Amino acid sequence: MSRAFNFSAGPAALPEPVLRQAQAELLEWGAERASVMEVSHRGKAFMAMAAAAERDLRELLGIPDGYRVLFLQGGASQHFAQVPMNLARPDQAVDFILTGSWSEKAFADAAHFVRPRIAAGAQDGGFRAIPPRAQWQLSEDAAYVHIASNETIHGVEFFDAPDVGAVPLVADMSSNILSRPIDVSRYGLIFAGAQKNIGPSGLVIVIVREDLLERSAGRVARIFDYAAHAREDSLLNTPPTFAWYLAGLVFQWLKAKGGLAAMAASNDRKAAMLYAAIDGSDGYYANPVDPAARSRMNVPFTLHDAALDAIFLEESRAAGLLALKGHRLVGGMRASIYNAMPEEGVEALVAFMRDFARRHG
Amino acid sequence: MSRAFNFSAGPAALPEPVLRQAQAELLEWGAERASVMEVSHRGKAFMAMAAAAERDLRELLGIPDGYRVLFLQGGASQHFAQVPMNLARPDQAVDFILTGSWSEKAFADAAHFVRPRIAAGAQDGGFRAIPPRAQWQLSEDAAYVHIASNETIHGVEFFDAPDVGAVPLVADMSSNILSRPIDVSRYGLIFAGAQKNIGPSGLVIVIVREDLLERSAGRVARIFDYAAHAREDSLLNTPPTFAWYLAGLVFQWLKAKGGLAAMAASNDRKAAMLYAAIDGSDGYYANPVDPAARSRMNVPFTLHDAALDAIFLEESRAAGLLALKGHRLVGGMRASIYNAMPEEGVEALVAFMRDFARRHG
CATH class of the missing domain: 3.40.640.10 (Type I PLP-dependent aspartate aminotransferase-like (Major domain))
Incomplete structure (x- = not known):
């Protein structure tokens, strides 16, 4: 482990x-x-x-x-x-x-x-x-x-x-x-x-x-x-x-790490990368929030077919991407990408999401 | 250290x-x-x-x-x-x-x-x-x-x-x-x-x-x-x-460790050892509490001469016996001997107290 x-x-x-x-x-x-x-x-x-x-x-x-x-x-x-x-x-x-x-x-x-x-x-x-x-x-x-x-x-x-x-x-x-x-x-x-x-x-x-x-x-x-x-x-x-x-x-x-200006830059890059992957998925993934108010810390998203949720969670966990299950109130997935999440973590998530969509298209 | x-x-x-x-x-x-x-x-x-x-x-x-x-x-x-x-x-x-x-x-x-x-x-x-x-x-x-x-x-x-x-x-x-x-x-x-x-x-x-x-x-x-x-x-x-x-x-x-009966036996031995050292010190050390109500967890005691307090604290700390300073309300010393304090710790304290009394008689 x-x-x-x-x-x-x-x-x-x-x-x-x-x-x-x-x-x-x-x-x-x-x-x-x-x-x-x-x-x-x-x-x-x-x-x-x-x-x-x-x-x-x-x-x-x-x-x-x-x-x-x-x-x-x-x-x-x-x-x-x-x-x-x-x-x-x-x-x-x-x-x-x-x-x-x-x-x-x-x-x-x-x-x-x-x-x-x-x-x-x-x-x-x-x-x-x-x-x-x-x-x-x-x-x-x-x-x-x-x-x-x-x-x-x-x-x-x-x-x-x-x-x-x-x-x-x-x-x-x-x-x-x-x-x-x-x-x-x-x-x-x-x-x-x-x-x-x-x-x-x-x-x-x-x-x-x-x-x-x-x-x-x-x-x-x-x-x-x-x-x-x-x-x-x-x-x-x-x-x-x-x-x-x-x-x-x-x-x-x-x-x-350079204080909060450096954290903000990194957090902006992480969030931009993840929302781009969602928005560029041709509807495979979706986030319903007004882009002007989209959180840079917690990114909820749904799969186009909720029947795939369990498989997504199982495979993502196996791939070393933990705790992606969304809150029961909104369902789907949620990626929380606070300060301690490195950019490589979001890169790995985005790569996994693209691969998952390809394999379960 | x-x-x-x-x-x-x-x-x-x-x-x-x-x-x-x-x-x-x-x-x-x-x-x-x-x-x-x-x-x-x-x-x-x-x-x-x-x-x-x-x-x-x-x-x-x-x-x-x-x-x-x-x-x-x-x-x-x-x-x-x-x-x-x-x-x-x-x-x-x-x-x-x-x-x-x-x-x-x-x-x-x-x-x-x-x-x-x-x-x-x-x-x-x-x-x-x-x-x-x-x-x-x-x-x-x-x-x-x-x-x-x-x-x-x-x-x-x-x-x-x-x-x-x-x-x-x-x-x-x-x-x-x-x-x-x-x-x-x-x-x-x-x-x-x-x-x-x-x-x-x-x-x-x-x-x-x-x-x-x-x-x-x-x-x-x-x-x-x-x-x-x-x-x-x-x-x-x-x-x-x-x-x-x-x-x-x-x-x-x-x-x-054997549950609370075993802890009680050990705590009784620790407290008995420490109160015996105090009571047997010919007034060098004193604890004012009614013996029937003396705590087995916190043992406050005073030195016969409060001018020795600072030396007692300095020497005890150097001897690896930490945090013996009494609460400001009652002064003097306090040894807290909760479950995690091994009997050897109280033995070391009692030996130190006897030695200190001998050296600073």
């Missing part, structure tokens, strides 16, 4: 050099004579590593002063609850832009805490586009506007931060953070589960404008209060130390 | 064979051609591993039918909030037995959700004993009674489940779960952060009597609702997959 090209939507492939370093030092980390998993989060070595990870993330994303970075737990789904808890009063409206299953879930979960509204939604078209900004019906009194900057199931992605005026923009960037440069100052709060472009599952990164931390004052229980976590530098309670460490290694790997 | 005896209170030492196995298969797990961190939590391989981990835990603890086991996130501190959210109505009383800092924290955090009461507390004596059961002033209308079965900072431990009648007993077992056999049927709910006796930080195990899951109905947001997590077999959202996997390896290691 040997490692294969892993197209899993998440938990997703990690950069192999990161895994190799973690493997080499799994029993003895630095000068600690213990695993990084076995040392106190309040010890000098861990705190130095944690601070370096934050510095590297700030450098990669160009996070301005006036924003705090939190390393938390619970998955993005927990933050579908924590964001409204922290940023809005219980009777306040929050505007949601629905572009797929993840923004829908966030919308549904927010109802326990606030008054969520659908300001725009592409659900009637089966989530195949970003609703045009001119059609968004934003409330002036909304606590914030929520978007999912990339939808892993429907393969729909925002490529710019929409202008929502003075109301803070909140983005669930779980599946495309660090895939290209962004202008953090356009956002009030960004959150991202780690298990696509950051590290292993169990870690969530929150980037929040400092003034928004005041909104929770006196209302939110300590452990769910972003302000409390910010005051304690994310050490309010024991953080997921191994996940934090691995995220730090991923940030170092990204810097060594 | 080489691995040393690690007395960290948590994140704490893990069994070396567990780390070695994780290291060996970190890049390729089973037949997956990927790391366990890189595969879907809904794939066959992960789900089989997860189910085996639960089976092994059930076997080790003798968890009866009628109890659910949940693998969650957030640390024990998050469950200081989630337990009252799930098991009590907002206006309901909850009885707390205060035996140290962790039960105090749980008491304070519960106030956001319920009406916490101190039914008994050893705080006036500096947390050096378990208040006698006869003195507990339990409310008949309490939703549950909360104890911390072991206090890591003050070194105070319950060795039996107290009889609290028909009211469910809730135990924070973060720091002594799996250290000896227990009668799970005496508890309504047990929760434990992983980072002492289970695995790495970022995972919390909740063992809950099924009828108590009904208490949250319609009140608690999905992501904080134990019943919702139980319905989804802890896959309501992406779990901390690597921590779950490592916990499973720890459970296998415990079974191979």
